[in-house]
Amino acid sequence: MSTLLRTSPQDQFFAGARACVPVAVSVAAYGLVWGVLARGAGLSPLEVVLMSGLVFAGSAQFVALDQWNQVPALLPIGPLILAAFIVNLRYLLLTATLRPLFPERRLGWRSLSMYLVTDENWAMTVAAMARGEGSIAFLMGGGALAFCSWMLTNLVGYGLGSAIDDPSRWGLDFAFTATFLALLLGMWKGRQDIVPWLVAGLAAILTSKVIGGSWHILVGGIVGSLAGATLEWRRSRVHQS
Amino acid sequence: MYTSPEALLAILGMAVATIAIKVSGLLLADRLPRQGFAAAWLRHIPGAVLAALVAPALATGNLAEVAAALVTGGTFLLFRNLFLAMAAGVATVFLVRMLVGA
Numbered sequence: 001m002s003t004l005l006r007t008s009p010q011d012q013f014f015a016g017a018r019a020c021v022p023v024a025v026s027v028a029a030y031g032l033v034w035g036v037l038a039r040g041a042g043l044s045p046l047e048v049v050l051m052s053g054l055v056f057a058g059s060a061q062f063v064a065l066d067q068w069n070q071v072p073a074l075l076p077i078g079p080l081i082l083a084a085f086i087v088n089l090r091y092l093l094l095t096a097t098l099r100p101l102f103p104e105r106r107l108g109w110r111s112l113s114m115y116l117v118t119d120e121n122w123a124m125t126v127a128a129m130a131r132g133e134g135s136i137a138f139l140m141g142g143g144a145l146a147f148c149s150w151m152l153t154n155l156v157g158y159g160l161g162s163a164i165d166d167p168s169r170w171g172l173d174f175a176f177t178a179t180f181l182a183l184l185l186g187m188w189k190g191r192q193d194i195v196p197w198l199v200a201g202l203a204a205i206l207t208s209k210v211i212g213g214s215w216h217i218l219v220g221g222i223v224g225s226l227a228g229a230t231l232e233w234r235r236s237r238v239h240q241s
Numbered sequence: 242m243y244t245s246p247e248a249l250l251a252i253l254g255m256a257v258a259t260i261a262i263k264v265s266g267l268l269l270a271d272r273l274p275r276q277g278f279a280a281a282w283l284r285h286i287p288g289a290v291l292a293a294l295v296a297p298a299l300a301t302g303n304l305a306e307v308a309a310a311l312v313t314g315g316t317f318l319l320f321r322n323l324f325l326a327m328a329a330g331v332a333t334v335f336l337v338r339m340l341v342g343a
Contacts, residue, residue, distance in 0.1 A: 022324035046244045047252065054256035064255065072245035081254035088259045093286050095266030107268065114263035119294070126287045171335030174309055177298040178330030181310060182317040184291040193288055200289035201296030208297040220293025221286060228285030233278045 009137040016121065016141025019128070023120035024149045026175035030058055031150045034065070035157020042070035045158065052154045056115070056147060057091075060084040090218040093225075094122045100129065101136050110136075116143030123183045130187065195231055200224020304341060309333035 007015070038048050043065075055061055063083050069075045095114045102110065113136060121142025128134030184197070204220030270283070299310050313330035317323070 022327050025324075025327065043248075044243050047248055050244070050249070051252050051255070054252060055259055056256075057259050060255065060259060064251075072247040075245075075247045075251055077247060077251045077254065080251045081258055084255035085258040085262065088262050090290065091259075091263045092266040092269070093290060095263050096270035097283055097286055099267055099270035102267075105271075107271075111264045111267050112260070114267050115260050117263055123287070123291065171305075171309075171331045171333075171338065174306060174334040175327055175331050177295055177302075177306070178309065178313040178327045179323065180291055180294045181299075181313050181330070182323050182326040184288065184295055185314055185317050186321075186323075187288045187291065196285045196289050197292040200292040204293035204296045205300045208301075216297050217290060217293050220296065221290035224289030224292060225282050225285035228289065229278055229282035232281045232285075 009135070012135045012137035013141035013144075016124065016138035016143075017145040018141075019124045019138070020121050020142035020145045023124070023179050024145050026172075026179050027058075027118075027120060027146050028149045028153045029172040029175055031153030032157040032160075034058065034061060035154040036160060037062070037065050037157075038154065039158045039161050041065040041068040043068060045155075048154055048158055049151070052151050055084065056118075056150065057084070057088050058118075058150070060087040063087055086215075090221060091117065093218075093221050094119070097126060098122070098139065101125075101134065101139065113140060116140055116147065118143060118146045119180075120146050123180070127183065127186055192228070192232065196224045196228030198224075199227040305334045305337035308337050 034052075035048065038051075043051070051061060051064070055064075060083065064080055067076050067080050067083065091114075095117055098114070098117070104110075117139065121139055124142050125134045125139045128138055187193070200220040200223060203223040204216035206216075207219040208216035299306060302310070309330045312333040313326045316329040317326035320326070
């Protein structure tokens, strides 16, 4: 808490951006790929800028490319919106954990700051909160960096067109997994984490095998955290009686 | 530089759906109690979501991914440096794939 009181919002903003530099690399790798694929799917440069700027959600944008149609009359508008809604449902879980960053009771327009929340700056901010740090400015700094690197690499990828094949040739497809694995290890608080993490992982593996898409994140996150909460709740009841 | 009313409508709809979910999570969090079962549930969400993000990628991975995951985890536990851990993992995947020829 002491560092939070001493540093200005500007310092926090840049600290958040700095903290997100490692994950911005994986954002950039995916951004390049999305740009290349968007050109293949027939989006115009204006549509690329609009979608990346307004929707700003990687997995939902990848799914949208699958559904896109160059002919306006054939564009599946309803399914596109529904898919974005379902793929992004997991953000309910993410932004709910950021509530302690706002000291005020009524949020109003400030809640729109959640627009800049991505997996990357969310994870960095939650890790900072666990250390007693983290702030809205910190979150926004990471979000601004993720936004810039996403938009920039989308356009570069679009420009490169089909010149780039998939980033797996350079092992860059693993940057995402490696980053989240290291973040997960950094969240280790003790043996009480074993069960929820195992349950979340197994549920996610099962879900990705059965349903596919990005449902495994939502299912694993809910089932795993419920398992952890149930264990903790039962343990506290045993202590009371 | 062009677009169509249909494409504009689809993109705006996607944007509104996405922002509505992100804002709702924050607003709904207020209705949940700060202690007890729901609070414990919220506390366990971040780790569970991260585990759910990582697990399928590792389960479907081959030798390169599993080796790189071990290197990434080991590097992070040793140095507590996220970028170093990520770079070590990417380098391992790249090298193993090259050696194995996958």
